[in-house]
Amino acid sequence: xxxxxxxxxxxxxxxxxxxxxxxxxxxxxxxxxxxxxxxxxxxxxxxxxxxxxxxxxxxxxxxxxxxxxxxxxxxxxxxxxxxxxxxxxxxxxxxxxxxxxxxxxxxxxxxxxxxxxxxxxxxxxxxxxxxxxxxxxxxxxxxxxxxxxxxxxxxxxxxxxxxxxxxxxxxxxxxxxxxxxxxxxxxxxxxxxxxxxxxxxxxxxxxxxxxxxxxxxxxxxxxxxxxxxxxxxxxxxxxxxxxxxxxxxxxxxxxxxxxxxxxxxxxxxxxxxxxxxxxxxxxxxxxxxxxxxxxxxxxxxxxxxxxxxxxxxxxxxxxxxxxxxxxxxxxxxxxxxxxxxxxxxxxxxxxxxxxxxxxxxxxxxxxxxxxxxxxxxxxxxxxxxxxxxxxxxxxxxxxxxxxxxxxxxxxxxxxxxxxxxxxxxxxxxxxxxxxxxxxxxxxxxxxxxxxxxxxxxxxxxxxxxxxxxxxxxxx
Numbered sequence: 001x002x003x004x005x006x007x008x009x010x011x012x013x014x015x016x017x018x019x020x021x022x023x024x025x026x027x028x029x030x031x032x033x034x035x036x037x038x039x040x041x042x043x044x045x046x047x048x049x050x051x052x053x054x055x056x057x058x059x060x061x062x063x064x065x066x067x068x069x070x071x072x073x074x075x076x077x078x079x080x081x082x083x084x085x086x087x088x089x090x091x092x093x094x095x096x097x098x099x100x101x102x103x104x105x106x107x108x109x110x111x112x113x114x115x116x117x118x119x120x121x122x123x124x125x126x127x128x129x130x131x132x133x134x135x136x137x138x139x140x141x142x143x144x145x146x147x148x149x150x151x152x153x154x155x156x157x158x159x160x161x162x163x164x165x166x167x168x169x170x171x172x173x174x175x176x177x178x179x180x181x182x183x184x185x186x187x188x189x190x191x192x193x194x195x196x197x198x199x200x201x202x203x204x205x206x207x208x209x210x211x212x213x214x215x216x217x218x219x220x221x222x223x224x225x226x227x228x229x230x231x232x233x234x235x236x237x238x239x240x241x242x243x244x245x246x247x248x249x250x251x252x253x254x255x256x257x258x259x260x261x262x263x264x265x266x267x268x269x270x271x272x273x274x275x276x277x278x279x280x281x282x283x284x285x286x287x288x289x290x291x292x293x294x295x296x297x298x299x300x301x302x303x304x305x306x307x308x309x310x311x312x313x314x315x316x317x318x319x320x321x322x323x324x325x326x327x328x329x330x331x332x333x334x335x336x337x338x339x340x341x342x343x344x345x346x347x348x349x350x351x352x353x354x355x356x357x358x359x360x361x362x363x364x365x366x367x368x369x370x371x372x373x374x375x376x377x378x379x380x381x382x383x384x385x386x387x388x389x390x391x392x393x394x395x396x397x398x399x400x401x402x403x404x405x406x407x408x409x410x411x412x413x414x415x416x417x418x419x420x421x422x423x424x425x426x427x428x429x430x431x432x433x434x435x436x437x438x439x440x441x442x443x444x445x446x447x448x449x450x451x452x453x454x455x456x457x458x459x460x461x462x463x464x465x466x467x468x469x470x471x472x473x474x475x
Contacts, residue, residue, distance in 0.1 A: 306334025
């Protein structure tokens with residue numbers, strides 16, 4: 001038995017409760033909703049931000065907090081593929097074995113370390129505190145260890161380590177570097193054509209936060225009225241478009257709050273303008289929007305129709321979306337009608353309309369700037385699911401227009417299987433239909449492609465990648 005005296009034990013450190021950071025907790029909640037409920041960030045985030053602003057906690061949630069929360073959510077979703085590759089290099093198990101909430105916290109931390117100017121020590125400590133709050137102290141230690149590994153290099157350094165060389169596998173390289181699934185990179189490259197520079201510009205544009213674009217609905221508001229708003233500048237191509245360069249809250253704009261203006265990507269405005277400008281033979285009194293939900297194009301078409309004394313019928317299959325269309329059209333300066341109807345089995349007679357717009361459901365690969373999570377949800381097999389519906393809707397649209405009238409086939413996807421392939425198939429079935437050149441209808445817009453159809457691009461036009469083909473029924 002030793003005669004040496006025992007050393008006194010050090011008193012245990014008192015337990016410190018984790019600090020609750022409302023900004024990062026909100027961002028985590030938004031990511032969990034996107035992951036668990038297949039929600040869209042642009043639908044989940046606004047009510048979360050509104051609730052945070054209205055809370056009466058000790059620290060007021062201000063505009064800077066909202067901006068940071070928005071950047072954390074959208075930045076993490078956009079670069080998810082890149083961050084997954086980096087995190088995978090820093091853990092000792094496959095990512096599929098990491099609990100999804102833990103992976104969300106790690107991705108938030110990775111974005112702060114690699115995609116923002118937040119200092120390294122602040123990014124790590126704030127994310128570990130978040131982990132303690134939402135995951136518990138045990139898993140927070142794991143988060144801390146992984147983030148410290150990530151912090152050992154910057155984004156460029158990590159990309160050199162985790163992305164395969166371009167010369168060995170171009171598509172996989174671009175997939176990791178620009179955070180798009182490989183099949184999406186391949187599809188966009190096929191649609192765009194050209195070499196490496198062009199597709200890299202497109203992929204980079206997909207990862208940029210888009211400006212908020214407003215539309216002044218003719219007869220109800222003017223672009224000049226909207227330009228009086230702070231940080232508002234004219235649109236690039238549409239005479240009705242106004243961009244809010246500093247983000248801005250559209251609902252705070254009086255014309256938007258009153259329904260006289262709306263939020264609408266400039267690509268969607270151009271589609272409506274081209275359909276309205278297409279030459280028709282004979283009368284021009286009855287217009288149809290065959291897939292009108294949620295109502296942005298219908299509201300612009302309705303206003304343009306009213307200026308010419310024409311009537312718009314807006315049809316939408318889903319009743320709740322038909323309600324959104326009715327709300328968007330409320331106050332239209334001319335007559336219109338909204339119906340809930342299946343565009344593939346319509347209640348109207350064939351040959352009833354002079355102009356028809358059919359903006360078909362699609363994969364949404366043209367709107368990845370605004371819905372970055374869509375790139376991770378979509379699968380190549382989704383194209384097979386949309387194909388019969390797209391062809392069925394275009395078939396009905398061609399049947400619904402009279403001889404001499406015009407159909408506009410539009411989709412928010414540049415994928416060739418959803419654009420030119422659909423149009424080519426229907427032209428075979430309708431020998432009395434012909435493609436007309438849509439490019440002269442938008443004379444101020446450059447780089448519209450070889451024609452006669454139109455393909456817009458984020459990196460060339462600052463719009464969603466909208467597609468439009470115009471078809472005229474002939475004798």
